[in-house]
Amino acid sequence: MSEKKLLDPSDIRVLQILQRDASQSIADIAREAGMSQTPCWRRIKKLKDSGIIRQIAAVVDREAVGLNFVSYAFVKLALPSRDNMEEFDRLVNHWPEVVTCERITGAVDYLIKVVTDDIKTYDDFLRLKLLDNTLVSDVQSRIVVATVKDTVALPLRES
Numbered sequence: 001m002s003e004k005k006l007l008d009p010s011d012i013r014v015l016q017i018l019q020r021d022a023s024q025s026i027a028d029i030a031r032e033a034g035m036s037q038t039p040c041w042r043r044i045k046k047l048k049d050s051g052i053i054r055q056i057a058a059v060v061d062r063e064a065v066g067l068n069f070v071s072y073a074f075v076k077l078a079l080p081s082r083d084n085m086e087e088f089d090r091l092v093n094h095w096p097e098v099v100t101c102e103r104i105t106g107a108v109d110y111l112i113k114v115v116t117d118d119i120k121t122y123d124d125f126l127r128l129k130l131l132d133n134t135l136v137s138d139v140q141s142r143i144v145v146a147t148v149k150d151t152v153a154l155p156l157r158e159s
Contacts, residue, residue: 007052012156015053016156019153067115069115069118069122071113071122071143073142077109085109087135095125126141
């Protein structure tokens, strides 16, 4: 478990603003956060350098680019050893269809979120990548029929 990084209220305000819209100018971010530009820029740099801000990226509307199918797959490994888990982790990182992969507790070993064009493409992914692998013994899919909430923003709160 990683050590919790201490954030002061100004850090949290800046992070909240960036999570909403990181494309704003430093001047706009500073104004909204109630500080001047140079300290705001330094704070953002410190948050990046410390790893609190991992990356700044565009959030793409998946349906606008033709990715209309989402499924969650519960994946059980044939033998959940450390070597097999590390190998599965490596595989998942090479599959662009998998947008989230969580190692979980319980009757299965992983929960993956898979985004594809359509159900046929998902079926191809399932058969040709996931089930074609000897590491995997079982997959249970849950197809998303509607997305109610989809955000990358973390619930940051000022103390």
